[in-house]
Amino acid sequence: MAKISSIPPSCQVGRRHMLQGSVALATAAMAASPRRAKAKAQAALGRFKLGVLSDFTSLFSASGGEGLVVAVRMAVKDFQAEHPDAGFDVEVVFADHQNSPDIGATAARQWFDAQGVDVALDVVNSPIALAVGDIARSANRVMLVSGSGSTRLTGDQCSPNTVQWTYDTYSYGHAIGDVLTREGGTTWYFVTADYGFGHDLQEQTADAVTRAGGRVIGATAHPLGTQDFSSFLLQAQASGAKVVGLANAGGDVVNAVKQAAEFGLPQTQRIAAINVGLNDVFAMSLPLAQGLTVVEPFYWDMNEGTRAWTKRFVALYPKNYPSMHHA
Numbered sequence: 001m002a003k004i005s006s007i008p009p010s011c012q013v014g015r016r017h018m019l020q021g022s023v024a025l026a027t028a029a030m031a032a033s034p035r036r037a038k039a040k041a042q043a044a045l046g047r048f049k050l051g052v053l054s055d056f057t058s059l060f061s062a063s064g065g066e067g068l069v070v071a072v073r074m075a076v077k078d079f080q081a082e083h084p085d086a087g088f089d090v091e092v093v094f095a096d097h098q099n100s101p102d103i104g105a106t107a108a109r110q111w112f113d114a115q116g117v118d119v120a121l122d123v124v125n126s127p128i129a130l131a132v133g134d135i136a137r138s139a140n141r142v143m144l145v146s147g148s149g150s151t152r153l154t155g156d157q158c159s160p161n162t163v164q165w166t167y168d169t170y171s172y173g174h175a176i177g178d179v180l181t182r183e184g185g186t187t188w189y190f191v192t193a194d195y196g197f198g199h200d201l202q203e204q205t206a207d208a209v210t211r212a213g214g215r216v217i218g219a220t221a222h223p224l225g226t227q228d229f230s231s232f233l234l235q236a237q238a239s240g241a242k243v244v245g246l247a248n249a250g251g252d253v254v255n256a257v258k259q260a261a262e263f264g265l266p267q268t269q270r271i272a273a274i275n276v277g278l279n280d281v282f283a284m285s286l287p288l289a290q291g292l293t294v295v296e297p298f299y300w301d302m303n304e305g306t307r308a309w310t311k312r313f314v315a316l317y318p319k320n321y322p323s324m325h326h327a
Contacts, residue, residue: 051117052094059250060124062279063323064147068122069094070317071326097128104128112139126150126197137161146325150200166324167297173204175295176274181212185270189241190219191232193248202247205274217241229259237265249275254283261288279323298327
């Protein structure tokens with residue numbers, strides 16, 4: 001599907017100017033005294049520490065977690081191979097935030113304040129990413145987000161210390177909402193994860209549905225990590241909506257799709273799993289995933305480059321194929 005960007009102009013321009021300014025300053029210094037500038041840069045950089053802050057044991061571990069640490073280490077080796085004279089070492093550390101904003105924020109503070117971590121990576125789970133983003137800005141460190149999709153990261157909490165890299169709820173919600181509504185899914189009922197990401201995904205999708213001429217006739221919210229979707233799905237079924245929008249992710253979307261099939265929803269309603277990835281398809285099984293419309297920034301079999309990178313990844317991490325977050 002088409003790539004959609006939701007970065008507000010003010011945030012987008014600020015990052016571009018920041019990068020251009022950094023390049024200009026570095027170029028000027030190198031032109032004035034290449035050897036002296038290079039020596040200073042190497043001395044200043046020294047040891048560079050990357051911290052993978054992810055879910056290693058729960059809902060989002062298949063698309064992040066241990067596989068993400070593998071992917072980050074691959075990236076470090078690739079960079080060092082391409083820049084053998086860069087003059088600094090990179091260490092990769094990691095922590096499991098257990099989907100708790102308090103645990104995630106505590107880990108980030110310890111990393112930035114006491115352990116010399118320069119960059120926090122992944123930070124799946126939007127409330128955690130928003131909390132760590134504030135901490136990174138206060139500590140003047142960097143947060144590189146591949147796991148959280150909240151549009152607030154480039155909206156009201158836009159920060160020069162945060163880069164949102166892989167996707168956001170705007171791109172997913174508007175792509176799926178627009179396409180399915182124009183294909184005839186003119187009435188929607190949402191089953192939504194009851195936290196920031198879920199509500200944001202519902203809001204963005206509902207906006208696209210309305211703009212395409214459809215309407216939302218109801219919604220219900222479920223706890224993060226629930227195992228029983230029966231009451232929520234039965235409400236969606238009773239609504240008579242043409243589309244049941246699943247505004248959740250990870251293990252939640254897998255369980256919701258499985259249980260929707262058990263209750264027979266796909267026989268009369270279209271299931272819109274708004275945020276589903278390859279790892280989720282493996283978990284729910286290919287037969288149950290049939291008919292889902294998926295938006296993916298990365299797919300392992302897209303081209304020669306993605307296939308070659310995936311072959312390297314799977315050799316190091318044979319548990320599953322890479323997600324968009326890994327890539």
